Amino acid sequence: MPATIIDCDVHPYVNKLADVVAYMPQAWQERFRSQNVELSGRSVHRYPHPAGGSLRKDAVPPGGGLPGSDPDYVASDLLDRYDLAAALLIPIQASAVSAWTDATRADVFTEAINRYVVEHWPSVDSRYRICVTASPHDTEHAAAEVRRWRDAASVVAVSLPLLDTMMGNKHYYPIYEAAQECGMPIVVHPTGAEGSYLGAPTIAGGIPRTYAERHALVPQVAQANLASLVFEGVFDRFPELRIAFVEWGFSWLGPFMWRLDQEWRNFRSDVPWVKKPPSEYIHDAVKFTTQPFDDLSNPEDLWPFLDLIDAEKTLMFSSDYPHYDNDDPHIVSRRLLPKKSREAITSKNAREMFSARL
């Protein structure tokens, strides 16, 4: 049987800063080296991970280095083991820039890491497909970076680390315009900075105490940004723009769309530029990913929630390899998903989202 599963969330890692610094202009090489920049988006002191880190200790490559840093080993440990047809690479270390304050430094870093990943991964295995990162700070500059990758066959999407400026805001429009023009969907994924830094997306209500509490609340950021996209009229302004919300959960989406639709009906005159129910915009332009799959004692209890969001059109499989909370592709596809939706969720929807570039 041919490989079919497409994994929409795999993280390639850079082992050491020096590997990325080599792709920077000379003065910035010196600056990054002397600053000894830490490649982590999450403030590890504010919310320390209970196991000391978020990378799977059983995914360390045989030759050493960080899990996810060796393209050959990821090919055997993930792609071959689970017979994946393609893997979308989201370089999460590049998302660290969401917590930075120097826009130029963020541009230099994202551009360097984009080059590093494009140069090191697809040449090892053609199943690797890449999200280049657009810095959220200087969005005109980031738009130029997106356009730079338009003709690169292995680049399929644009990863956009978020700020506390929400996605409907005009601040991001240059990036949307470039992404739409290049036919590349925008991918939004938690960066680890949420609730940790001034300027990063906030967690609603206040400040969570523990890693567990914060982690449970991270989907609020996706909810807030979905509402922002819809009510600011982004989907009418950029009708070809497609957005993938990766690793924010999905079982909350059905009731959340009910609420968005209800607010639109009640307050249509407040947002007259929103021409149709929010759920329709979301169905047409947005997709979500499976991981972390809600871990219920009876998986069938979740199935009505899949129907609520029309998961056969809106949901895409993701593993989140090599993070500790990754999902096993076979368990998700064979045991947790209803048979009728399997093909759509593990393959068809991703192909539709990332189109010919996959």
Place this chain on the structure above:
Amino acid sequence: MPASEAISPDMHHVGSLAEFELDVCKIVQVDGRDVGVIRTEQGVYAIANRCPHMGGGICYGTVTGLMTATSPENISYDETRKAMRCPWHGWEFFLNDGTAVGGITSRRLRRFPLHIIQDEVYVILRMPRPDQAETPRGDDG
């Protein structure tokens, strides 16, 4: 004697006691499969390298004691109640009986009988009958 050589068909020598660092899970190959051997002050244990949750390589995780609390201000740690914490989702299983810490699941970590004869460690490993083969289940979280 080589680590995987059997002195009876089911009994496999996996090393001398001194080769097993305290509170570290060492992976040995027995009959072509990974078995984690853990020496603790409380006992020596052999476990399967397959987490009952989703099949993660639990032997690459951490040997830990039991963290409990009566309130956020009053946490306590019992280092004599040893458990294995999976490097995937962090589920913990007691080494002495394989049950899940905190009652988070009714699934148990697979353990193998282990004997120590004159400081040499032996694991009893019977190939499971096909109807007893343990596969990770995603349906009892």
